Amino acid sequence: MEPMDKFGNPMYWRVYRQMISVGAALLNCGYTESRNKPNLFFRATEGMVFFADMRGTKSGSPWRYPVTLLYVKVTGSLPHWRIERSFHEEIRKLRTKGCDVRQSTIIEPKVIDARAVIGDGFCRICGKDFQADGLFCSPRCELESEKRKLLRLVDTFPPCPICKKRQIPQPVPEKIRALLGADAAKTLIADHSTCNLTMEKRELAIAISFAPTCENCQERIVSPYQKKRANILLGTTVASGVTFHHTSYANNEGVYVCSACHAKIHRSKEGTHHALYPVDRETPLFGVFLTTTDARGDHGGRCILKVPRCRLDRVLRTSTNAQLSISRPWKRFESQYKRKKYCRDRPWDPYAAARFDGDGFP
Numbered sequence: 001m002e003p004m005d006k007f008g009n010p011m012y013w014r015v016y017r018q019m020i021s022v023g024a025a026l027l028n029c030g031y032t033e034s035r036n037k038p039n040l041f042f043r044a045t046e047g048m049v050f051f052a053d054m055r056g057t058k059s060g061s062p063w064r065y066p067v068t069l070l071y072v073k074v075t076g077s078l079p080h081w082r083i084e085r086s087f088h089e090e091i092r093k094l095r096t097k098g099c100d101v102r103q104s105t106i107i108e109p110k111v112i113d114a115r116a117v118i119g120d121g122f123c124r125i126c127g128k129d130f131q132a133d134g135l136f137c138s139p140r141c142e143l144e145s146e147k148r149k150l151l152r153l154v155d156t157f158p159p160c161p162i163c164k165k166r167q168i169p170q171p172v173p174e175k176i177r178a179l180l181g182a183d184a185a186k187t188l189i190a191d192h193s194t195c196n197l198t199m200e201k202r203e204l205a206i207a208i209s210f211a212p213t214c215e216n217c218q219e220r221i222v223s224p225y226q227k228k229r230a231n232i233l234l235g236t237t238v239a240s241g242v243t244f245h246h247t248s249y250a251n252n253e254g255v256y257v258c259s260a261c262h263a264k265i266h267r268s269k270e271g272t273h274h275a276l277y278p279v280d281r282e283t284p285l286f287g288v289f290l291t292t293t294d295a296r297g298d299h300g301g302r303c304i305l306k307v308p309r310c311r312l313d314r315v316l317r318t319s320t321n322a323q324l325s326i327s328r329p330w331k332r333f334e335s336q337y338k339r340k341k342y343c344r345d346r347p348w349d350p351y352a353a354a355r356f357d358g359d360g361f362p
Contacts, residue, residue, distance in 0.1 A: 002038040006055035019054050022068055025099040026052050047076030048083065050090055052101065070094070071104035081133050085120040147179050154188060162195035201233050214239050216261035216276060248279050 001023050003016040011019075019039065027033075031041040031052055041052040053069040072087055087103075094101050121131045125141035136142040154176070157166040168176070168189060177185045208230060211220040219239040222230065227240040241259025246252070255276065257265070265274040 001033065001054075004038070006037075006039075006057075022054065022099055025094075025097050026068070029094060029097055029099070045086070047074065047078045048086060049073045049075060052094075052099075067100045067102050068094075069104050070101040079133065080118045081121040081131065084118050085122075088120055143179070150175055150179055160190070160192055160195050162198050163190055163192070165190040167192060197233070200229070204229055204233060208234075208236070208238060211238075212242055212256045214258045214261055215245075215255040216257050216265070216274075219258065221256065221258050245276060246278055247276055250280050 001016075001020060003011045003013065005011065023033065023039075023041065026041045029043070031043045031050075034040040034042065037055070039054045041054075043050045043052075050070065050072050053071070057069070070091060072083070072090075074083060091101055091103065118133055119135045122129055123137040123141055124135045125144050126137065128137045130137040136145060150172075153172065154166055154168060157168050157172075159165065160167050166188065173185065173189045176188055180188075204226060207226060208220050208222060211222045213219070214221055217239060219237065221239045221242040224240045227238050230236050230238050239258035239260065241262075243257055243259055243262045244254050245257045245262050245265060246254040248254075257276070265276050268274040268277060
């Protein structure tokens with residue numbers, strides 16, 4: 001043996017000492033080292049030659065993989081199951097002698113992978129030595145193998161949180177009925193439609209419990225879809241359309257109410273105002289067009305400002321490019337503005353007024 005791999009690269013002495021002990025174990029098992037190729041051992045049997053290679057490969061250098069690479073070359077006409085059995089017996093023999101090996105391919109006119117589905121002549125279910133190619137000795141054992149494989153597949157599916165049975169997708173239930181029978185299908189397969197309905201009820205109840213409460217009717221405020229499903233599934237009455245209702249516009253104070261109660265509060269007549277009716281009126285906002293210019297004096301896009309009446313004159317006086325477009329409350333102007341699609345060059349710029357007012361009004 002030499003401290004060198006098949007490509008002429010030197011080995012570490014620690015790895016080489018391990019290889020010397022492995023070579024001694026191979027010699028005790030009847031292997032012989034090649035004279036022309038150091039670190040390569042072989043043993044000839046009837047119709048086959050086993051090779052134990054410690055020279056390394058391109059993908060695995062000996063200092064990275066100090067284990068022995070075992071492969072076999074078929075020299076006679078042997079059945080595939082016999083080759084597989086001899087190969088596996090040789091691996092078990094070397095490992096019992098303290099020689100760690102890793103499998104490689106079987107070399108013959110037709111390359112056979114050692115892990116291919118060929119079989120070594122023993123049945124995988126009952127262990128019978130039938131001495132033929134394949135994994136099973138009879139169709140009965142093959143059917144039993146399909147059943148076990150199907151049960152292992154069923155165990156991989158997640159369980160239902162309601163009935164604790166597996167959530168099996170199609171077409172697995174059809175295979176269960178065909179292979180395992182009707183009794184096993186009743187045990188494994190469950191109708192999860194009622195489970196889905198129960199889960200929806202739980203999720204809906206949790207969503208309602210975390211929803212805000214209307215200060216007027218004391219009902220939970222949810223979305224319109226959740227309100228409809230709550231009436232159908234839970235039989236409970238809830239409100240929809242959460243809205244922040246201002247009790248004072250000057251102090252920006254308010255409460256959360258539903259859309260129906262919000263309309264009732266604002267539609268209450270004078271003298272019989274609701275308890276949550278605002279103490280002051282909302283300050284109307286007016287729209288102001290502002291044409292921007294760059295350093296060269298070219299006109300850019302147009303933006304629109306929401307300006308209260310008390311500061312409308314200041315904006316018009318400060319900016320030479322500002323023009324009052326309409327003198328009506330902002331909400332009406334906003335709907336008309338969006339409908340006519342005036343602002344195509346620039347998006348909304350509600351903070352542009354800070355350039356003209358040091359207070360930075362909204």
